[in-house]
Amino acid sequence: xxxxxxxxxxxxxxxxxxxxxxxxxxxxxxxxxxxxxxxxxxxxxxxxxxxxxxxxxxxxxxxxxxxxxxxxxxxxxxxxxxxxxxxxxxxxxxxxxxxxxxxxxxxxxxxxxxxxxxxxxxxxxxxxxxxxxxxxxxxxxxxxxxxxxxxxxxxxxxxxxxxxxxxxxxxxx
Numbered sequence: 260x261x262x263x264x265x266x267x268x269x270x271x272x273x274x275x276x277x278x279x280x281x282x283x284x285x286x287x288x289x290x291x292x293x294x295x296x297x298x299x300x301x302x303x304x305x306x307x308x309x310x311x312x313x314x315x316x317x318x319x320x321x322x323x324x325x326x327x328x329x330x331x332x333x334x335x336x337x338x339x340x341x342x343x344x345x346x347x348x349x350x351x352x353x354x355x356x357x358x359x360x361x362x363x364x365x366x367x368x369x370x371x372x373x374x375x376x377x378x379x380x381x382x383x384x385x386x387x388x389x390x391x392x393x394x395x396x397x398x399x400x401x402x403x404x405x406x407x408x409x410x411x412x413x414x415x416x417x418x419x420x421x422x423x424x425x426x427x428x429x430x431x432x
Contacts, residue, residue: 272365272417290368290431292418293360298430304354305340312336334387338380346376355430365417365427375426382408382422 267276313333320332344352348370350361362379364371371379386405412418417429 293430293432295412297358297360297432298412300358301352301354301360304357305352308353309337309340330388334384338384341380342373342376346371346373360430360432362428362430365429371426371428375428378426379422379428382425
């Protein structure tokens with residue numbers, strides 16, 4: 260990867276040569292990073308919207324093949340919603356639209372690809388899937404990792420979660 264400002268080959272932002280933190284460097288006139296409360300608000304709205312469809316998907320899968328299949332249907336429903344909406348040109352779920360945020364590629368500033376949307380969702384799906392299986396120690400460990408992922412934007416200069424970092428995305432206003 261190359262820094263979009265100075266062209267230096269870099270592994271990650273910030274660029275060690277010019278200090279660029281990515282396309283969305285507020286000091287360079289780019290869009291602002293979405294604050295933590297805006298992100299929480301978007302997630303809350305999306306969870307409200309997804310509650311009934313994912314519950315129905317779970318019940319359908321549970322009826323058809325048991326608890327494990329129900330969990331797979333639930334995660335697939337969640338994944339379809341997030342991946343399909345975030346990989347569209349607007350880069351917004353319904354929750355993002357309501358709070359005025361959008362997900363963008365860290366380097367180009369363009370809409371994210373379907374592959375990036377899948378990478379973002381896989382981290383969330385992993386945290387969700389652990390709630391359906393495993394020992395209590397396993398559950399506690401992954402629940403703590405999920406909590407850290409949610410709180411990470413409070414300490415990250417680009418206000419990214421771990422799933423943003425993995426997918427090389429940012430959430431902007």
